[in-house]
Amino acid sequence: MVKTFHPRTLEEALKIRKDEKAIPLAGGTDLMVRFRSWAGTQPDFPWPVMFINHLSEIRYIDIQPKEIRIGAGATLSEVEQCSEVPKVLRTAVSQMAAPALRNLGTVAGNICNASPAGDTISVLYALNARVELTSLHGARQISIMEFISGPGRKDLGDDEIMTAVMIPIESFTHTLYRKVGTRKANALSKLSFCGLAKIKAGRIDDIRLSFGAVGPTVVRSVETEKKLIGLSIEKLKELYSEIRPDYVAMVQPIDDQRSTAVYRKQVSLNLLDQYIESLTMES
Amino acid sequence: MTEIAFVLNNKKISVEAEGATRLLDILREDLGLTAVKEGCGEGECGACSVLKDGLLVNSCMVPIGTVAGCSIETLEGLRNSDEGRCIIDAFADSGAVQCGFCTPGMVMASIALLRVNAHPTIDEIKVGLSGNLCRCTGYDMIIKGVQLASERGEGIW
Numbered sequence: 001m002v003k004t005f006h007p008r009t010l011e012e013a014l015k016i017r018k019d020e021k022a023i024p025l026a027g028g029t030d031l032m033v034r035f036r037s038w039a040g041t042q043p044d045f046p047w048p049v050m051f052i053n054h055l056s057e058i059r060y061i062d063i064q065p066k067e068i069r070i071g072a073g074a075t076l077s078e079v080e081q082c083s084e085v086p087k088v089l090r091t092a093v094s095q096m097a098a099p100a101l102r103n104l105g106t107v108a109g110n111i112c113n114a115s116p117a118g119d120t121i122s123v124l125y126a127l128n129a130r131v132e133l134t135s136l137h138g139a140r141q142i143s144i145m146e147f148i149s150g151p152g153r154k155d156l157g158d159d160e161i162m163t164a165v166m167i168p169i170e171s172f173t174h175t176l177y178r179k180v181g182t183r184k185a186n187a188l189s190k191l192s193f194c195g196l197a198k199i200k201a202g203r204i205d206d207i208r209l210s211f212g213a214v215g216p217t218v219v220r221s222v223e224t225e226k227k228l229i230g231l232s233i234e235k236l237k238e239l240y241s242e243i244r245p246d247y248v249a250m251v252q253p254i255d256d257q258r259s260t261a262v263y264r265k266q267v268s269l270n271l272l273d274q275y276i277e278s279l280t281m282e283s
Numbered sequence: 284m285t286e287i288a289f290v291l292n293n294k295k296i297s298v299e300a301e302g303a304t305r306l307l308d309i310l311r312e313d314l315g316l317t318a319v320k321e322g323c324g325e326g327e328c329g330a331c332s333v334l335k336d337g338l339l340v341n342s343c344m345v346p347i348g349t350v351a352g353c354s355i356e357t358l359e360g361l362r363n364s365d366e367g368r369c370i371i372d373a374f375a376d377s378g379a380v381q382c383g384f385c386t387p388g389m390v391m392a393s394i395a396l397l398r399v400n401a402h403p404t405i406d407e408i409k410v411g412l413s414g415n416l417c418r419c420t421g422y423d424m425i426i427k428g429v430q431l432a433s434e435r436g437e438g439i440w
Contacts, residue, residue, distance in 0.1 A: 004302030006302065029344050032305070032344045033344065039324060040312055077338070099395070099413065100332055185414060186327045
């Protein structure tokens with residue numbers, strides 16, 4: 001029989017988290033499936049569970065001058081419908097599962113599940129998102145790229161709850177998000193690609209390239225991006241063939257029930273080529 | 284076991300349950316509301332769709348502990364309402380029901396859609412019903428059913 005908690009405030013939740021080591025459950029769309037048991041019986045959670053979706057302290061989307069704060073209780077539908085949230089993230093969210101699931105699931109939950117195929121994660125990597133982790137001792141913020149270290153592995157203390165996701169407000173001239181799945185709705189990603197770039201006067205001011213479901217974590221290399229930043233479009237055409245092998249080496253997918261390594265790698269690189277070509281054509 | 288109070292089909296009720304128990308099981312096993320179907324049990328088929336505070340959700344993914352203080356609507360509560368009758372008749376007239384297993388979920392998804400968008404396009408209907416699988420109809424008749432309900436149901440949503 002799994003112990004469940006229904007805290008009334010965030011502070012109470014943090015106390016339960018510390019004392020009982022209870023796992024926070026916001027939407028439940030991952031946890032209820034991962035630990036589901038026979039029909040008519042309770043899910044088989046290996047730890048106590050704490051419901052947090054009702055906590056008003058984390059149920060918000062706050063637009064600040066420099067960043068957007070998405071509270072850990074904000075649902076995917078709320079994020080999808082908030083016009084201030086970057087379009088590329090709203091696009092990714094709109095392709096997740098189906099409306100009924102988006103009414104329950106949360107961005108914070110998608111991050112804490114830490115699947116390399118998590119659909120918000122590849123976009124949040126590209127957006128330089130940070131996460132806020134709160135314990136009774138206070139809150140700390142780290143980059144999402146530091147937070148996730150492997151499939152299901154994350155830097156979350158056993159007394160901490162993720163309370164918010166922060167996205168810097170920036171503008172890009174070229175954005176592309178593509179999810180490749182078996183069908184449009186209710187399909188986990190075979191792979192995903194997110195490209196963001198700022199091109200001013202024929203020069204790359206900023207570029208970010210991330211790949212989902214092709215490695216133990218989302219793949220993004222700030223080092224390789226640095227080789228591209230500052231290049232003119234003419235130079236990009238010239239040098240891309242020298243930089244592309246970085247991504248050929250980094251994109252290392254596996255075979256599983258959803259797709260094959262060969263397919264994932266080929267399509268990821270096709271999307272990269274297509275995105276880079278779109279930069280050279282429009283400028 | 285804890286006592287969990289919520290509103291079910293506009294009536295206040297409370298159930299004794301373990302918090303992690305699925306809403307689906309409470310509705311079917313404890314309360315006998317068998318319009319709510321278990322298809323896949325993992326949020327992919329939509330047969331267990333209900334409305335939670337007016338929003339479409341899969342009841343197989345909702346622990347009863349998160350329902351405390353919420354309002355839940357199932358097909359049983361809607362089938363005699365203007366909305367319910369309009370959609371059920373439109374589905375019947377369009378041939379949208381074959382084996383019928385997906386139908387309660389389809390009706391719930393249609394109501395959720397029409398309440399926020401009384402005149403959906405075909406593409407909007409497809410998105411609204413995208414989480415509900417039907418293995419009989421090929422969906423065309425269901426989409427026609429929603430269009431017919433939208434035409435007939437002016438002002439009721």
